[in-house]
Amino acid sequence: MNMEIEDIRGTFKPETIPKETTGDINDYEEALHVLMKFVGYMSSSLEQVSGRGANAIVYQAGKRMGHDAGKMVEKTDDLEKAMNELSEILGIEFVFEMWKPSGQEDYTIEKGDETIVKLLFMDCVVRQTLRRTGLPQKGPLCYLLYGYMVGAVEEVMSIKGKLDIDHVGSNACLKTLTIKWGGK
Amino acid sequence: MVEILIDEDACVGCGSCVDDCPNDVYKMNEEKWKTEVVNLEDCMACLSCHEICPAQAMEHRDIHVAKRLYIDRKVTDVLEKII
Numbered sequence: 001m002n003m004e005i006e007d008i009r010g011t012f013k014p015e016t017i018p019k020e021t022t023g024d025i026n027d028y029e030e031a032l033h034v035l036m037k038f039v040g041y042m043s044s045s046l047e048q049v050s051g052r053g054a055n056a057i058v059y060q061a062g063k064r065m066g067h068d069a070g071k072m073v074e075k076t077d078d079l080e081k082a083m084n085e086l087s088e089i090l091g092i093e094f095v096f097e098m099w100k101p102s103g104q105e106d107y108t109i110e111k112g113d114e115t116i117v118k119l120l121f122m123d124c125v126v127r128q129t130l131r132r133t134g135l136p137q138k139g140p141l142c143y144l145l146y147g148y149m150v151g152a153v154e155e156v157m158s159i160k161g162k163l164d165i166d167h168v169g170s171n172a173c174l175k176t177l178t179i180k181w182g183g184k
Numbered sequence: 185m186v187e188i189l190i191d192e193d194a195c196v197g198c199g200s201c202v203d204d205c206p207n208d209v210y211k212m213n214e215e216k217w218k219t220e221v222v223n224l225e226d227c228m229a230c231l232s233c234h235e236i237c238p239a240q241a242m243e244h245r246d247i248h249v250a251k252r253l254y255i256d257r258k259v260t261d262v263l264e265k266i267i
Contacts, residue, residue, distance in 0.1 A: 032253065099228060122250055123251050132256075169231050169232040169235070172231070
């Protein structure tokens, strides 16, 4: 296959802060696909080497990301408000909304010292990556999102949380977020 | 509002969508032995039913279609030339 690689020549000074990146949208697309493949292979290799321990490693990575993302949001005790704010922070790559079955009145369910809310993830970079590399859903990489959400919620609300996967689909995934009141 | 169309001529009545849907959106019509939509308001457009349907008998309208960043355009370009 003949590939033409453009040689970009210019001057580089350490004190110069570049105002824009070089390259066009095709370069970004290619970089995204390489990264998707890399992450996909890394995930399956982790699973091969560490077995179920892979889930914990990826979960921890996601949790760190979530804690960092959560720092950009104002702290609140209101779960619905936290979800709306997080939805903005987590950005267009993790588009989600609260979901409830038609027979249920509110989005949140109170159960003792726990509050439960169902989240519908519509756009998800993890799902895109899995599809790019032909990996099944619900594997270790899905724990990245699990950790991410839990980390972000813990950061914003200063409580403990967990996220369970209810259902995975090619276009959307339903998860249940349970938060436990009473601090960390 | 989501709209689901079932192509009754295509539906083979395997019931895969009925079993797979987590929100019981579908039910098997036992007279026609075809799938029918009985709980449209609970459809969350996960499209698992599309993945599992062997006859591609379904169509969802007015849903959020997730981005398809995973599609490699170079591969689809080659496929288009072959097909």
